[in-house]
Amino acid sequence: MKIKIAFALTILGLLLNVQMLFAQPTLQLLFQIDTPATFIATDNLDNIYAITEKNELLKYSKAGKLLWNYSNKAMGRPSYADTTDPMRILLFYPAIQQAVVLNNTLNEINRFNFGHDTSRQITLVSTSNSNGYWVYDQANRQLQKLSNQFNPEQQSANIYQESGLAIQPEFMVSTDQNVYLYDPQTGILQTDRFGSYIKSFSVGHIGFFQVKDQELLFLNEGVWHRIDVSDKHITQRIPVGTNIVQASEGNTILATLGEKRIKVYSTNKGNENK
Secondary structure: OHHHHHHHHHHHHHHHHHHHHHOOOEEEEEEEEOOOEEEEEEOOOOOEEEEEOOOOEEEEOOOOOEEEEEOOOOOOOOOEEEOOOOOOEEEEEHHHOEEEEEOOOOOEEEEEEHHHOOOOOEEEEEEOOOOOEEEEEOOOOEEEEEOOOOOEEEEOOOHHHHHOOOOOOOEEEEOOOEEEEEEOOOEEEEEEOOOOEEEEEOOOOOOOEEEEOOEEEEEEOOEEEEEEOOOOOEEEEEEOOOOOOEEEEOOOEEEEEEOOEEEEEEEEHHHOOO
C-alpha cells in the first residue's frame, strides 16, 4: 500500500510540474501596427520601437500611437535598438562602426565612431544598467566596458583563451551583474560584470533575446521562452505563431513581428505560473 501511495504521489508531482511548465498567461491582442519593420523592441514602460525598411526608428506608445521618429540616411541601417534604458536608446550601425544615443523623444544626445581605432573591430554594443556601455571587439575577442562618454573603463581577457570558444556573436545584452552574448554555434555565453567567462548553454536558433530578473527571454520555433539563468529551467512557454520572426516583452505587453506586421498583446501576469 505504501508503495502504491508513493507511486501515485510521484505521478501527481510529475503532472503538476508538466502543468506548470506549459502554463500560459492570457494573451489578449491590443492592437496592430502595419508599418513594415525589420526589428522591434519594447522598454519597461511598454513603449514599442520599430526599425523600418527605410532605416527609421519609430517609437509608439503602449496604446499604439506613433510618438517620435529618428533617421539618418547618411549612416545606413542600424542593426538593432537597445531600449534597456528608455531615457537613452542605443542604435548601432555596424557597417560604419557608429553608435548613436537618443533620448526618450528620439533626439540625439551622443554618438561615437569606433572606426578610428583600426586595432579593434566592434561588432556589438549594448547599454549597461549601471550606466555606460559594453562593446564586443571581434578582432581581439574581448569585451570592453565604456563610460557614458565612451571612454574605456575596463576590458576582459581574450574570451577564446579563457573559454576555448571561438565565438562570433550576433547579439549582446548586459545587466548590472552579467553580460550575455549569443553565438549561433555556441548558444548564449554568460560572463560576470568584469567580462570574465562563466558558462554557456545551447538555446537553438534565436537571434534577439532579453534578460529580466535572472531569466532569459527568447523566441524559438514560434514559442516565446523564459528560462532561469541559474539552472536553465524553462519557467514558461508561450506559443506566438510559426510565422513570427521576432518578439519582445515589455512590462505588461508582448510585441511580435511577423510578415512585416507588429502585433501587441497584453499579458495577464496574474495567471502566470512559474
